[in-house]
Amino acid sequence: MSHSQQSPAGDRIGPSSADEGAPQAVPDGPAGQASNGTSRARANGAPAVRASRHKGPVELRRGQAAAPQSDSMLLDTDTSAGFTRTDPWRVLRIQSEFVEGFGTLADLGPAISVFGSARTPRDSSFYAIGEEVGRRLVASGYAVITGGGPGAMEAANKGACEAGGVSVGLGIELPFEQGMNEWVDLGINFRYFFARKTMFVKYANGFIVLPGGFGTLDELFEAMTLVQTRKVTSFPIVLIGVDYWRPLIDWIEGTLLTEGTISEKDLSLLQLVDTAEEAVRIVAASSGHRQAPSAASGHH
Secondary structure (H helix, E strand, C coil), X not given: CCCCCECCCCCCCCCCCCCCCCCCCCCXXXXXXXXXXXXXXXXXXXXXXXXXXXXCCEEEEHHHXXXXXXXXXXXXCCCCCCHHHCHHHHHHHHHHHXXXXXXXXXXXXXXXXXECCCCCCCCCHHHHHHHHHHHHHHHXXXXXXXXXXXXXXXXXXXXXXXXXXXXXXXXXXXXXXXXXXXXXXXXXXXCCHHHHHHHHHHECCCEEECCCCHHHHHHHHHHHHHHHCCCCCCCCEEEECHHHHHHHHHHHHHHHHHHCCCCHHHHHHCEEECCHHHHHHHHHHHHXXXXXXXXXXXXX
């Protein structure tokens, strides 16, 4: 496979279940204290920050963090609210997200979107593979785009950042979040999933997918659909982790193909590997991008 254009939420069930951009919920500690710095803040005399999250460019803390998500209000049929919650107003807000994303990423250059679970621990073998993916992509002349959260996303951003490349994070408004991971050099926070998804595809030359949950699967199947329907062309999609992904591939072959809901050629949309080296080699060959490693440096 090859590609034509360039372009990351925990696995739990519920409002914060998307893998790629969802930092994990902040658990409460003893006496209702949050584990995200509440005790330290109280010791310094500052107001306790029990929760914080972004709403696009807006940061919400304490009681404000419990406000409804923009996506949930968009999909709500209640029309009794004020003008700022009406669809015409939302159209302007949605437009602003596309303008901000397009304007920020237009000059990014060749890039690969890397997806995977926010729950991947730092001592996991897949975290190490994610770091290597980031390093190898930079060495091949690519910027690295993730959802900007922890876990597998953090790993890819870390590898890219340490290799001197462009490390991009596309965050999303969720009920609980920790903000962009520390390895993101260029970050954009979105209110709406669909605006964010557009950036993942529009500015990437392909996808590399590490093990993940619902959010990862959402991005994966959307990319497959776009390639299948020729909305994007020559777009490599590589899954890392043969043992993890094999049951899904077996189901696709044994059920979807057997029932005739996909065609034989659709099976070629995915490539399954076990190493970062294989994954990067495939996307680099498929996208036809050939750039010296030095061209990816200087942006860090």
